[in-house]
Amino acid sequence: MNASPNLRHNGCDRPVLRERGQREVFCGLTGIIWLHRKIQDAFFLVVGSRTCAHLLQSAAGVMVFAEPRFGTAIIDDRDLAGLADANDELDRVVAELLERRSDIKLLFLVGSCPSEVIKLDLEKAAERLNGTHFPGTRVLAYSGSGIETTFTDGEDTCLKSLVPTMAQDKAGQLLLVGALPDIVEDQFVRLFRALGIERVATLPPRRASDIPCVGEGTRYLLLQPFLTETALALEARGARHIPALFPFGAAGSRAAVEAVADTFGVRRDRVNQVIEGPERRAREAVARQREFLKGRTISFLPDSQLEPPLARFLSEECGMEPIEIGSPYINQKILSAEMERLPASARLSEGQDVDKQLDRVRADRPDLTVCGLGLANPLEAEGLTTKWAIELVFSPIHGFEQAGDLAELFARPLRRAERLSL
Amino acid sequence: MKLHLWTYEGPPHVGAMRVATGMKGLHYVLHAPQGDTYADLLFTMIERRGERPPVTYTTFQARDLGGDTAELFKEAAREAVERFQPEALIVGA
Numbered sequence: 441m442n443a444s445p446n447l448r449h450n451g452c453d454r455p456v457l458r459e460r461g462q463r464e465v466f467c468g469l470t471g472i473i474w475l476h477r478k479i480q481d482a483f484f485l486v487v488g489s490r491t492c493a494h495l496l497q498s499a500a501g502v503m504v505f506a507e508p509r510f511g512t513a514i515i516d517d518r519d520l521a522g523l524a525d526a527n528d529e530l531d532r533v534v535a536e537l538l539e540r541r542s543d544i545k546l547l548f549l550v551g552s553c554p555s556e557v558i559k560l561d562l563e564k565a566a567e568r569l570n571g572t573h574f575p576g577t578r579v580l581a582y583s584g585s586g587i588e589t590t591f592t593d594g595e596d597t598c599l600k601s602l603v604p605t606m607a608q609d610k611a612g613q614l615l616l617v618g619a620l621p622d623i624v625e626d627q628f629v630r631l632f633r634a635l636g637i638e639r640v641a642t643l644p645p646r647r648a649s650d651i652p653c654v655g656e657g658t659r660y661l662l663l664q665p666f667l668t669e670t671a672l673a674l675e676a677r678g679a680r681h682i683p684a685l686f687p688f689g690a691a692g693s694r695a696a697v698e699a700v701a702d703t704f705g706v707r708r709d710r711v712n713q714v715i716e717g718p719e720r721r722a723r724e725a726v727a728r729q730r731e732f733l734k735g736r737t738i739s740f741l742p743d744s745q746l747e748p749p750l751a752r753f754l755s756e757e758c759g760m761e762p763i764e765i766g767s768p769y770i771n772q773k774i775l776s777a778e779m780e781r782l783p784a785s786a787r788l789s790e791g792q793d794v795d796k797q798l799d800r801v802r803a804d805r806p807d808l809t810v811c812g813l814g815l816a817n818p819l820e821a822e823g824l825t826t827k828w829a830i831e832l833v834f835s836p837i838h839g840f841e842q843a844g845d846l847a848e849l850f851a852r853p854l855r856r857a858e859r860l861s862l
Numbered sequence: 863m864k865l866h867l868w869t870y871e872g873p874p875h876v877g878a879m880r881v882a883t884g885m886k887g888l889h890y891v892l893h894a895p896q897g898d899t900y901a902d903l904l905f906t907m908i909e910r911r912g913e914r915p916p917v918t919y920t921t922f923q924a925r926d927l928g929g930d931t932a933e934l935f936k937e938a939a940r941e942a943v944e945r946f947q948p949e950a951l952i953v954g955a
Contacts (some may be wrong), residue, residue, distance in 0.1 A: 461938075462918060462919050462938070463896050463899070463919075464902070465897070465899070465900045466895060466897055466900055467895070467896055467898075468897075469897070470897075470900075485865075489873065490869070490871065490872075490873045491873040491875075491898065494871070494872045495897065495900045497868065497869055498900060498903065498908075500901045508868065511865055511866060512865070512866040513863050513866075514865075514866055515863055516863060516864060517882065520923050524863070527864065529863035532863075533863055537865060553895045553897075556924070557927070585895070585924075586898065587895045587896065587922065587924040587926075588895030588923075588924050590896060780882050781889075781937065795941075795945060813902075813903040813906065813907045814899055814900070814906050815902075816906065817906045817907065817910060817911065818906055818912060820912075821912030821913065
């Protein structure tokens with residue numbers, strides 16, 4: 441088996457406007473909000489500042505649990521002045537936490553801007569803490585710092601930290617990679633099992649005890665486009681990537697299923713038989729929204745790296761016209777099948793200089809602007825209709841059964857704006 | 863080092879943002895890493911203001927830390943003055 445092509449390669453096959461300046465995006469810490477719900481016996485301990493704690497509170501403030509599964513070890517003046525050894529302090533905080541919370545089986549030490557700047561080595565700390573707390577609790581470290589990660593990159597660095605803990609097993613298996621809502625993940629697992637693929641595993645696991653195996657027989661499908669580093673770590677363990685469209689919409693879902701089927705030698709007539717019902721439902725549900733969405737223009741401001749595959753779905757299946765497709769980072773290798781199918785008229789941009797980008801939005805005046813929460817209401821006040829980009833990360837949007845809902849997410853703000861203007 | 867599970871207490875620069883949003887003709891240039899723009903949503907979403915807070919962030923990244931971040935800051939300040947033409951500028955880190 442040939443090694444997969446270098447997944448980090450960012451060869452530019454079509455022009456991309458690259459910008460540097462103020463970025464109106466979250467840092468990787470924000471991934472904790474969906475990751476802590478996905479891995480049900482994990483705790484995410486940010487080693488950071490009051491700002492990090494406030495970000496998590498502001499972004500996740502609607503959810504107050506009696507026993508939250510994330511928190512912040514706030515580095516204070518004593519740590520910074522070198523009066524207290526930050527490592528000793530961290531060991532103390534972790535010991536106190538684990539003593540009180542025996543339900544925590546997996547503890548992530550999450551690096552932040554301050555921990556990076558003071559060069560607190562959290563990987564070394566995790567190793568040391570495993571000496572004390574493993575096997576009761578496994579301790580891992582990853583970075584969610586804004587100086588290194590943008591929003592969904594935080595899931596990438598988290599999943600990458602799990603890869604070394606995966607047991608080696610060279611047996612054939614399909615590994616689905618990316619944190620999806622359980623119900624959507626179950627749909628994919630059922631569908632692939634119906635194709636006759638016996639071993640289907642998922643990363644991340646729902647519990648620390650269910651970390652999947654990996655090895656030369658592993659073929660993995662990326663369910664999210666932002667998992668660059670995780671993919672590289674899996675390749676290093678012998679796993680091989682299944683290049684495919686991302687499973688958004690009927691066509692994207694079919695393409696992803698077909699790519700897996702081809703890899704596992706499943707005949708096309710069996711594929712057609714298994715997906716006939718779901719595909720028909722997806723097409724019908726999308727068709728209902730297409731009537732309303734077709735011909736409308738849309739611009740994406742950079743947020744989650746989901747922008748290129750979503751723009752492909754909206755242009756191909758919903759008849760929308762993307763004007764600008766902005767993304768924090770465009771991995772043209774992972775997205776190669778997507779890039780070919782984006783309309784030639786769409787402007788691709790990577791990175792951000794927010795004021796210049798807003799100038800372009802004002803000049804383009806798209807029917808719909810997909811943007812972050814810091815920009816949505818100000819743009820609405822300027823008469824532009826907006827969609828909150830973060831909803832695309834939190835809502836179930838993958839696969840056949842969600843295709844109609846995905847299209848509707850874009851139709852809803854347009855319908856509301858029309859009703860308000862009547 | 864102290865463990866915080868829930869905290870409603872914001873960092874001081876959010877207080878400075880509150881001052882900046884409460885005045886006219888003032889602009890705030892904040893030397894901050896990517897992600898600190900989350901604070902904008904306290905004003906645009908929670909307060910539902912129809913305009914962005916008058917704040918420019920330098921958005922420094924790991925690769926900037928090896929070089930001269932002072933230059934990055936000066937450039938952000940110059941561009942902010944040119945674009946927003948404030949009567950007064952406050953700076954923070």
